[in-house]
Amino acid sequence: MNRVVLSVLLVTLATLNTYGTSIDAKNIDRVVMIVADDLRCDVLGCYGDPITRSPNLDRFARQSVVFDHAYCQATWCAPSRTSMMRSRYIDKAGPTLGEVLQASGIRTTRVGKIFHMRVPGDIIAGTNGQDVAECWTERYNSPGQEAHSPGHYACLNQNIFTGDLADRETTQTKHRAYVSVELDNDGRNQPDYRSASKAIEWLAEHRDEPGFLAVGLVRPHYPMVAPREMFDHYPMQQMSLPLVPTGDLDDIPSPGRSPSNSAANGLANYPDNQRRMWAAYRASVEFMDEQVGRILDSLDDLGMAERTMVVFTSDHGYHLGEHTFWQKSNLHEDVARVPLIVRVPDGKPTRTKSIAELVDIMPTVCEALSVPIPDTVEGTSLFPILADPSTQTKQSALIIDGKGNRKHFCLRSEDWAYFRYHDGSQELYDMRIDPEQFDNLAGDSDVADVLDLLESTLKTKRP
Numbered sequence: 001m002n003r004v005v006l007s008v009l010l011v012t013l014a015t016l017n018t019y020g021t022s023i024d025a026k027n028i029d030r031v032v033m034i035v036a037d038d039l040r041c042d043v044l045g046c047y048g049d050p051i052t053r054s055p056n057l058d059r060f061a062r063q064s065v066v067f068d069h070a071y072c073q074a075t076w077c078a079p080s081r082t083s084m085m086r087s088r089y090i091d092k093a094g095p096t097l098g099e100v101l102q103a104s105g106i107r108t109t110r111v112g113k114i115f116h117m118r119v120p121g122d123i124i125a126g127t128n129g130q131d132v133a134e135c136w137t138e139r140y141n142s143p144g145q146e147a148h149s150p151g152h153y154a155c156l157n158q159n160i161f162t163g164d165l166a167d168r169e170t171t172q173t174k175h176r177a178y179v180s181v182e183l184d185n186d187g188r189n190q191p192d193y194r195s196a197s198k199a200i201e202w203l204a205e206h207r208d209e210p211g212f213l214a215v216g217l218v219r220p221h222y223p224m225v226a227p228r229e230m231f232d233h234y235p236m237q238q239m240s241l242p243l244v245p246t247g248d249l250d251d252i253p254s255p256g257r258s259p260s261n262s263a264a265n266g267l268a269n270y271p272d273n274q275r276r277m278w279a280a281y282r283a284s285v286e287f288m289d290e291q292v293g294r295i296l297d298s299l300d301d302l303g304m305a306e307r308t309m310v311v312f313t314s315d316h317g318y319h320l321g322e323h324t325f326w327q328k329s330n331l332h333e334d335v336a337r338v339p340l341i342v343r344v345p346d347g348k349p350t351r352t353k354s355i356a357e358l359v360d361i362m363p364t365v366c367e368a369l370s371v372p373i374p375d376t377v378e379g380t381s382l383f384p385i386l387a388d389p390s391t392q393t394k395q396s397a398l399i400i401d402g403k404g405n406r407k408h409f410c411l412r413s414e415d416w417a418y419f420r421y422h423d424g425s426q427e428l429y430d431m432r433i434d435p436e437q438f439d440n441l442a443g444d445s446d447v448a449d450v451l452d453l454l455e456s457t458l459k460t461k462r463p
Contacts, residue, residue: 023387027345028368029307030211032199033361034295035114036288037077037221038328039314041070041339043285052282053233056293060312063343065386070340070356071397071412072316076329078116078130079400080315080358085115085135087362087377090400090407090463094376097362098135101212104371109202110139112195113216120146121171123191123218140198144191146170147223152182154280156273157266169223177327178265179223180280182231187287190225192217196291200298207302212365217291220284220318230283239275239282242322243436249323251440253425255408256332258325265326274321281320309368311361312341322436329401331410331419331427332437336399344368344386352389355414356382357397398461411458418454428454 041047044054046061047068073089074080083089085096098108110131113119117129126143133139147153147168154161155169157178169176187193199215219225249257262268267277292312299305317335319325328335340356342364359379366373367381384391399410406422417437419427426442428451441447 023344023347023383025368025370025383027307028309030209030213030304031309031311031365031368032203032295032299033212033214033311033313033365034292035081035214035216036312036314036339037113037119037216037218038316038318039220039285039288039339040317040320040334041314041337042334043282044339046341047339051234053230053286054289056289056296057312057341060292060296060310060343061341061349063349064310064341065343065347065349065389066351067340067342067356067385068351068353069397069412069414070313070338070358071336071399072338072358073398073400075316075331075335075399075401077315079403081115084315084358084361085132087359087379089359089378089398094374096132096135097365098132098137098212100362100366100374101369101371102137104369106369106371107137107206107209107211108135109211109213110136111198111202111213111215112140112142112191113218114214118171119218119221120176120223124148124171142191142194142198144189144194146191146225147176147179147181149181149183149190149225151184151225151228154180154273154276156180156270156276156280159270159273175265177222177260178267178277180231180276180283181223181225182228182283183225185227187225187227190287192219192288192291196294199295203298203302203304207304210369212369215295217288219288220281224280224284226280226283226287230286231279233286234279234282236272236275236279239278241271241274241278242320244321244324245438248438252323252427253421253423255402255406255421255423255425256330256419256427258319258323258327258330260319260325260327260329262321262324262326267321267326268324277326278320281318306345309345309365310343311365312339313358313361314338315358331399331401331408333417333431333435336397336410336412342382342386347386350389352385353414354385354389354392355394355397355412356385357394360393396457396461398458400462409458409462411454411461413454416450416454418451418458420455420458426451426455
């Protein structure tokens, strides 16, 4: 590689710039944070998808700063949400965001799933899961029937279709990740509708108070439940499947191959059901989007929008057949990348390519509410980027998969995605020319200098 190019890359990866803020946090009385579950950003219209109906998030995006390169720090629910709410890459050191805000006299409220809850288990039972009680002044769960909701049920990897309520896949059963339900009703009995309704009620009751409201929606996490009319928007025959080239898995090391793959879970036998998975996922996203719209509309109706910062994101992305993989717990882009949309009073709507991480949300909320940021925080406030989208507060994101002594790491810079697995195996992708991550360059001598640089940078970043 040209040494000048390498020097530029070295500076890009190693330098951390700090910038001033021109957005006045004094104009912000409250923060509303909405977290979807298992939502990949590329199914939203505002992230370029022409098929999924997401009019509310698309409208919100036109009023906000949209982050095109935001990444989770863990690739499944529990560690990702812990990381986000403590601004820690891998451990539980330090206080939660809610505890920090309460120490400054700010009311903190949870509605739905913010810390980890088993979906569907804790949702059906209406229990708190791994929630941290100290984080909240008050908290509310939103129970629902999930896969037991009346309607047309499908277990797609088993090719089962029925309207019967008996013998459906549910909590901790083997095939629950491939279940959809086309509701016989408009979804008012669903957990996300209830969460939105409670959030609206809370906003009306506390319209004159500063506060932090976190609303956790469980869709599009399985079971993919939505009104039948939303399923009708996505005919199975019109759903395209991701390209999987012949031999696609040949250059992916064993630790990088998802155990939830088409051959193992049975979906390889049912190509049409793979399309139905896409249809059900999109219908669930549309239902989630409708609830987001209800919350945003309430801020307008109550006259609160002009002094409220709103953050929308997800705990991680999701595989829907890329590389034959399904679900999460994987370092590839479809899982690591998340939607992140932030609206601030007096802010200018725009998009940014600046790298952001979910650990950045806690210091951003603290700055918005004029609360000191704890020393334990490992993220960086996004306010410099909100003020100037060309600002770069960090040069790479760190994503972690696995646990114990079998942790795997991804370093995602603007141009490169580098994976290092616990056994020393590697993946390297040039995201400028290979955004679908088909060509693993880890063994290519032409990029050996880049690989060495990324590996040494990862050593300085990873916990």
